[in-house]
Amino acid sequence: xxxxxxxxxxxxxxxxxxxxxxxxxxGESFGLVGNNGAGKTTFFSLLLDLIQPSGGYIKNNHIxxxxxxxxxxxxxxxxxxxxxxGYLTAEEYFYFIGELRxxxxxxxxxxxxxxxxxxxxxxxxxxxxLRDLSKGNQKKAGIIAALIGNPxxxxxxEPFANLDPTTQIRLKKIIKELNQxxxxxxxxxxxxxxxxxxxxxxxxxxxxxATVKDIxxxxxxxxxxxAYFNR
Amino acid sequence: xFKRFIALEWKQFSxxxxxxxxxxxxxxLAFGALYFIGMAAFMGVAAYFGLQKFMPDKDPITIVNNFVxxxxxxxxxxxxxxxxxxxxxxxxxxxxxxxxxxxIHFLLGKTSISFFNFLPLFFFLPFSITLLxxxxxxxxxxxxxxxxxxxxxxxxxxxxxxxxxxxxxxYVIASLLIAAGLLQFYGIYSVTEPAGYFFNTIYNKPYAVLxxxxxxxxxxxxxxxxxxxxxxxxxxxxxxxxxxxTQELTWLNRFGKIAPFLKNDVRMIMRNKRPKQVLLMxxxxxxxxxxxxxxxxxxxxxxxxxxxxxxxxGGFLMSFGQLVPSWxxxxxxxxxxxxxxxxxxxxxxxxxxxxxxxxxxxLSTPYIYFGWDIFGMIAAxxxxxxxxxxxxxxxGGVLNRVPVELNVRAKAFSNxxxxxxxxxxxxxxxxxxxxxxFYIPYKLINFETGIICLAxxxxxxxxxxxxxxxxxxxxxxxxxxxxxxxxxxxK
Numbered sequence: 081x082x083x084x085x086x087x088x089x090x091x092x093x094x095x096x097x098x099x100x101x102x103x104x105x106x107g108e109s110f111g112l113v114g115n116n117g118a119g120k121t122t123f124f125s126l127l128l129d130l131i132q133p134s135g136g137y138i139k140n141n142h143i144x145x146x147x148x149x150x151x152x153x154x155x156x157x158x159x160x161x162x163x164x165x166g167y168l169t170a171e172e173y174f175y176f177i178g179e180l181r182x183x184x185x186x187x188x189x190x191x192x193x194x195x196x197x198x199x200x201x202x203x204x205x206x207x208x209x210l211r212d213l214s215k216g217n218q219k220k221a222g223i224i225a226a227l228i229g230n231p232x233x234x235x236x237x238e239p240f241a242n243l244d245p246t247t248q249i250r251l252k253k254i255i256k257e258l259n260q261x262x263x264x265x266x267x268x269x270x271x272x273x274x275x276x277x278x279x280x281x282x283x284x285x286x287x288x289x290a291t292v293k294d295i296x297x298x299x300x301x302x303x304x305x306x307a308y309f310n311r
Numbered sequence: 312x313f314k315r316f317i318a319l320e321w322k323q324f325s326x327x328x329x330x331x332x333x334x335x336x337x338x339x340l341a342f343g344a345l346y347f348i349g350m351a352a353f354m355g356v357a358a359y360f361g362l363q364k365f366m367p368d369k370d371p372i373t374i375v376n377n378f379v380x381x382x383x384x385x386x387x388x389x390x391x392x393x394x395x396x397x398x399x400x401x402x403x404x405x406x407x408x409x410x411x412x413x414x415i416h417f418l419l420g421k422t423s424i425s426f427f428n429f430l431p432l433f434f435f436l437p438f439s440i441t442l443l444x445x446x447x448x449x450x451x452x453x454x455x456x457x458x459x460x461x462x463x464x465x466x467x468x469x470x471x472x473x474x475x476x477x478x479x480x481x482y483v484i485a486s487l488l489i490a491a492g493l494l495q496f497y498g499i500y501s502v503t504e505p506a507g508y509f510f511n512t513i514y515n516k517p518y519a520v521l522x523x524x525x526x527x528x529x530x531x532x533x534x535x536x537x538x539x540x541x542x543x544x545x546x547x548x549x550x551x552x553x554x555x556x557t558q559e560l561t562w563l564n565r566f567g568k569i570a571p572f573l574k575n576d577v578r579m580i581m582r583n584k585r586p587k588q589v590l591l592m593x594x595x596x597x598x599x600x601x602x603x604x605x606x607x608x609x610x611x612x613x614x615x616x617x618x619x620x621x622x623x624x625g626g627f628l629m630s631f632g633q634l635v636p637s638w639x640x641x642x643x644x645x646x647x648x649x650x651x652x653x654x655x656x657x658x659x660x661x662x663x664x665x666x667x668x669x670x671x672x673x674l675s676t677p678y679i680y681f682g683w684d685i686f687g688m689i690a691a692x693x694x695x696x697x698x699x700x701x702x703x704x705x706x707g708g709v710l711n712r713v714p715v716e717l718n719v720r721a722k723a724f725s726n727x728x729x730x731x732x733x734x735x736x737x738x739x740x741x742x743x744x745x746x747x748x749f750y751i752p753y754k755l756i757n758f759e760t761g762i763i764c765l766a767x768x769x770x771x772x773x774x775x776x777x778x779x780x781x782x783x784x785x786x787x788x789x790x791x792x793x794x795x796x797x798x799x800x801x802k
Contacts, residue, residue, distance in 0.1 A: 128648040132792050152650045162799065163645040165575065167582040167717065171557045179571040180650045207554040209582065211718070 081106040081233060081265045082127070086136030089122055089289075097122045097289040099136075104267070104282075106232075109259040111280030111297075112269040113305065118286040120269040121159070124237050127267075128157055140233060156181070157235035158222040166211030170203045170221045173210055174228065181229030188228060195224050198250045215242045223251065227258070234258070235267045240275050248275065255279045273309070277302045316417045348433050355437030359445065372442060372456070376514060377507035382431075383463060384488070390427055390471040392591060405542070415538050419469070419531060428468055435460045455517035462523035469530040477537065555582075568652075572659035579638060583717035586638065589630045593667070596626025597674055600689070604681045613758065616685070617749035617765065618742065620692035621700070623675050627667035628696050629741065632704035633711065635660045636787070640714040640798040647795060653784050661701055661780065668696045684758065688749075691765035695745050698772025702779040703744070707737030709787050712797040 084102040088095060097119040104110050112120050125131045127138055129145045137144045140151040157163070165173055178188035192204065202217050203224075210218060219242050226234055240248050256279055258264050270276040276283060277297055285293035285308060293308060295301050362371040404414045439457045442448050473480045491502040513519040560574045580586040603609045603619035610616075631638075635657075639646055646656070672693040679686045748768050753761030772779065787794075 128644075130644055130647060130792075130795050152648070155648075157648055159644065162642055163648075165642045165645070167579055168575070169555060169557045172578070176571055176575060177649070207556060209555055 081108075081141055082267075083139045084136070085139075087126065087133055087138060088135040089119075089126060089131065090134040095134075095289055097126070099123070099289075099291055102284070102291065104265060106265055107259070107263040108282060109255065109266040109280045110268070111276040111283040112267065112286060113271070113273065113276055113283060114269075114286035115309075117288070119289040120286055121237055122289075123286070124157070124159060124235055124267070124269065127235060128155070128159070151233075153181075154232040155235070156226045156229070156231040156233070157237075158219075158226040158239070159235070159237040161215075161218055161222075163226075164210045164218055164222055167209050169209060170206065170213075173221065174225055177225045177228050181231075183229050191228060192224070195254075198224065198247065198254060200247065216244060216247065219243060220247060227254075230262070231264065233265045233267070237269050238271065239268060240270055240272050252279050273302060273305045277305065313413075313417060320421065347430070351430055351433035352437045355434045355439075356441050358434075358438055359441040371446075372448070372514060373507075373511055375438070376510035377503070379460070379510055380503055380506035383467060386427065386431070386464070387467050387471065387474075390467065391474055392588065411539065411542050412535075415535055415542070418538065419472075419534055422468055422472060423465060425468065428464055431460065431464045451517050452514060455520040456514045459513050459520045459523045462520070462527045466523060466527045466530050469527065469534050472534050473530070473537065566659075566662070569655045569659040569662060572656050573662065576638075576659060576663050579717065584719060585715060585717050586631070589634075590627070593626030593628075593630050593671070596622055596630075597671060599623055599626075600675070600678055600681075600685070604678070604685055613688075613753060613761070614746045614750040616688055617692065617745050617761070620685070620688035621695055621741075621745040622692075623678070623689050624668050624671040624693040625696040625700055625741075626671065628664045628701060629704055631667070632660070632664050632701065633708055633737075634713075634715055635705055635708040636794065637708065637711060637713055637715040637798075638717070641717055643795060643798045647791065653787055654780060657705065657780055657784060657787065661705060661776075664701045664704070665697045668693050668701075687759075687762045688765075691749075691762045691769070692745060694766045694769030694773075695748070696769070698769030698774075699744065700741055702772065702783065703737065703740055705783050706786065709783070709790050709794065710737065712790070712794050714798045714800060 082102075082104040084099050086101075087097065087099045089097040096117075112123065114120050122131070126133055127140070127145060129149075132146060137146065139145070140155060143151045145151055165176070168176065174188050174192060175185055178184065178191075183191070192199075196204075199220060203213075203221050206213070210221060213221070219239070223236060223239055226236065239251060243251060252275060255266060255268070259266060259279070259281070268276065268280060281297055283293070283295045283297055283301060283305070284291050285295075285305070293304075295304065358375065359371050362369075362374050366374060435457055439453050442453055443450060470480075470484070474484060475481075494500040495502050513522065558578065560577060563573050563577065564570045566573055580590060599622045600619050603616055609619075636643065672690065675689050675693075676686075678689055745765060749761040749765045751761075752764040
């Protein structure tokens with residue numbers, strides 16, 4: 081689904097990302113880990129064409145992302161709070177995203193019903209603007225909005241951060257179900273090695289902009305990752 | 312401790328992003344400030360001589376005293392809408408070992424260093440000096456009067472803090488003002504007369520300076536107590552969150568593809584402080600014509616009238632439009648990674664501007680009072696606004712690239728957020744466009760032809776709407792990465 085070729089990004093002569101080759105097949109749940117500054121968010125920003133690559137390119141379903149916008153209809157993402165519209169209520173935000181993705185109000189309402197448990201009564205009918213919700217609740221709204229309209233590719237940057245333990249567990253369940261029952265390609269970055277090994281079939285470790293490990297998740301993966309980061 | 316606070320404030324000021332924008336802006340701002348100060352000083356001096364010339368039988372200071380109440384009322388209204396209160400900055404001081412009272416004194420003291428408190432200084436001081444130099448006044452009386460005026464200004468400053476933070480105070484003061492206004496309007500009881508008498512008494516009895524002094528101290532104490540009582544994260548310094556309701560705005564669905572964006576824009580304007588401010592300012596633009604149409608000097612200069620006529624209906628268009636796409640800067644990454652056709656996005660903004668021009672035009676019908684010539688000009692100006700100005704403004708917006716904090720009021724006068732030299736360049740065709748389009752045919756043929764040419768230029772623009780939108784869309788596409796980078800800069 082996603083293939084990366086000779087991708088690099090420099091800022092003032094300093095290379096922050098350099099990936100020669102990376103292929104993510106359709107339907108894979110893909111985890112990206114690495115310390116601060118490893119290039120995770122840079123990679124996602126390049127994938128979403130929010131910054132320009134210094135060299136190389138990313139193909140999303142055979143479309144070069146920085147040349148055509150055709151990838152937008154089937155790709156959705158939640159990177160940070162700047163993906164929320166602060167002055168909307170959660171419902172208004174969901175309907176807006178729905179309209180952009182060809183879902184009418186009834187479709188969105190049906191869709192949201194599935195996530196009632198995840199919202200834990202803290203998102204809908206709260207009579208609050210998104211900007212007045214807590215960080216964790218903002219994140220919940222953003223993540224679910226990224227799932228509206230059955231996208232083929234879902235990109236979530238550190239989805240577990242700021243969530244309470246119950247919600248983290250529920251989110252893991254949602255991601256696993258999405259992975260098992262649909263052909264959605266899911267890209268997740270995380271600082272939490274336990275979560276990421278639990279939900280991702282494959283984990284790539286970035287360090288200083290380069291891929292240093294590419295692991296198919298197994299029983300031993302968590303130990304391997306812990307050993308790697310404990311240096 | 313105060314010294315350290317001041318050092319921090321200075322750093323906040325000098326390191327804020329808008330201050331680091333380059334020397335050109337700073338010079339321009341300095342000139343702007345000097346201009347205002349110079350104008351105020353000039354008014355102060357001119358007021359004395361002007362009043363003496365037109366009303367030689369009356370004492371200038373008596374006249375000023377009779378009308379100064381209007382000054383203070385206007386000051387109050389402007390402050391309510393424009394003055395930004397430094398409320399949120401004290402959060403970091405709550406947990407460090409400084410006495411609360413120190414922090415509050417500093418916070419309140421800080422509000423007194425506002426442009427609003429300095430501007431009257433520049434009027435009253437030159438006026439007082441002129442009185443002393445040119446008239447037969449006692450220093451004691453003038454000095455105490457001058458300090459009274461300053462103390463009243465500071466009282467308004469503290470009153471404004473309460474007005475903003477306490478709904479009860481706001482409703483009481485607002486209803487008092489409205490009641491006074493109605494009484495005055497229907498001639499039942501004139502409030503300004505006793506006010507004039509009051510201010511004259513303050514002038515005549517120097518020790519009366521104690522009245523405004525006590526008033527200020529009292530308001531300061533009230534403020535202090537009010538903040539002290541609520542010095543908690545969820546108290547006076549917090550942003551208040553009101554219950555809000557989901558608004559469907561389904562009536563906008565008739566606009567088809569651009570409906571989702573229109574809905575968001577309407578909500579954006581209704582729910583954020585900065586766009587609301589723009590809305591208010593653009594309403595004031597409607598009265599712009601009064602300055603020009605009432606003065607005989609301008610009747611001989613129709614080029615200026617053409618310019619004014621464009622302004623009457625173009626207030627919202629220009630003040631809102633120059634910040635497209637900055638209005639969406641807080642969530643621009645979302646828009647750029649979502650399934651959004653740029654054109655629909657632009658068209659929604661454009662439609663909003665055109666509708667605003669239409670509404671302004673309807674509201675400007677009372678200008679018929681000044682004659683059909685004037686109203687014809689306003690109509691032609693409105694067409695120019697819809698057909699050409701709208702596109703020029705949209706084009707200028709993308710070159711602007713300044714992030715806007717939606718729910719923060721623009722600071723009066725230090726408002727460089729959303730302002731840069733490109734704005735000035737792009738303003739040139741907006742200002743001189745209508746003047747030239749009108750003036751050349753007016754000079755060559757006649758007045759009517761001038762109006763018709765201005766109107767036709769707008770109609771032509773409307774005919775080529777698609778062409779213009781396509782061109783602007785291309786610029787937006789080209790600038791995409793730069794815009795994203797600029798918008799995600801920390802404020």
